[in-house]
Amino acid sequence: MSKYCIGVDLGGTNIAVGLIDLDLKAIVKSLSVKTNAPRSCESISDDIAEICRRLCAMQEIEMGDLEWIGVASPGVIKGDEVVVAFNLGWKNVKFVDILSKRTNRPVYIANDANAAAYAEAVWGSGKGAKSxxxxxxxxxxxxxxxxxxxxxxxxxxxxxxxxxxxxxxxxxxxxxxxxxxxxxxxxxxxxxxxxxxxxxxxxxxxxxxxxxxxxxxxxxxxxxxxxxxxxxxxxxxxxxxxxxxxxxxxxxxxxxxxxxxxxxxxxxxxxxxxxxxxxxxxxxxxxxxxxxxxxxxxATFRNDAGIIGAALLGLQNK
Ligand SMILES: [Zn+2]
Incomplete structure (x- = not known):
């Protein structure tokens, strides 16, 4: 069976979520909703969890089949926390804890520009680059x-x-x-x-x-x-x-x-x-x-750099 994970591109306007087949190296299903910022991390995480469930249903897999969920977020990210994200109205938010409680999956997070750079290093024009x-x-x-x-x-x-x-x-x-x-x-x-x-x-x-x-x-x-x-x-x-x-x-x-x-x-x-x-x-x-x-x-990736970069974050800890 294929290995799946989810990439979330959390933007100031839209939350775009893609289900990734790690063997095909492709987004196989995607959905997006309005961010309606500023809004609490709990409320946004409720939406993300719901979209993840819908994507799994569309692919006829269980949430438990997901290897992990990765999120590319605006703002300053350190480890598992959003230090500050002005357009979301967040300060010192424990995003990883909040989203993993709602999904029962491992969650990884990075700043959106960093995630896009990571996508290029792993699957993009810098494929295989260590730095x-x-x-x-x-x-x-x-x-x-x-x-x-x-x-x-x-x-x-x-x-x-x-x-x-x-x-x-x-x-x-x-x-x-x-x-x-x-x-x-x-x-x-x-x-x-x-x-x-x-x-x-x-x-x-x-x-x-x-x-x-x-x-x-x-x-x-x-x-x-x-x-x-x-x-x-x-x-x-x-x-x-x-x-x-x-x-x-x-x-x-x-x-x-x-x-x-x-x-x-x-x-x-x-x-x-x-x-x-x-x-x-x-x-x-x-x-x-x-x-x-x-x-x-x-760069190789354009509009889907956020989703792909987010989805690949789980590989960082391998
Ligand atoms: Zn400047």
Missing amino acids: LIAFTLGTGVGGGIIIDGKIWEGNNGFAAEMGHAVIVPGGRTCGCGKRGCIEAYCSATALIRETKRMMGLYPESLMWKYVEGNLDRVNGKTAFAAMEQGDPCGKILVDEFIDYLALGISNAINIFQPDVVCVGGGISREGENLMRPLREKVYHESFGIGVMRTKVVC
């Missing part, structure tokens, strides 16, 4: 650190805030209140802001054509698309974006020398247009020899 550092380029810049096959939470759960490492002292203001953070240069938000600023300076740029003259239609792809058509403004934006990202990534490599650095999030969909020049710059700025160099790769 991996993830940079996720989205609204902000998230991250995850895997060392010796385990998530590194730091002494307090606050580790792996790659986005808030400073690369430009006194530079652009970041949402965290500091200046010059990676997030202020390498998030989709930062790229979009710079794209709009550049378009304001250069009305002849091809980028205006891509958005049909409408600044509200600028997104993380605009500069890349224009660059591909030979637009100098697009190229300046992309080059600058990659310069800053390479700086952040090579800092991480020079400190950790992981097997793999994994780049994810919306902007990673540019694929080799982003990765090829990025790799070149990173290799120029980081130490390493031949085949022993850190591999710099694009």
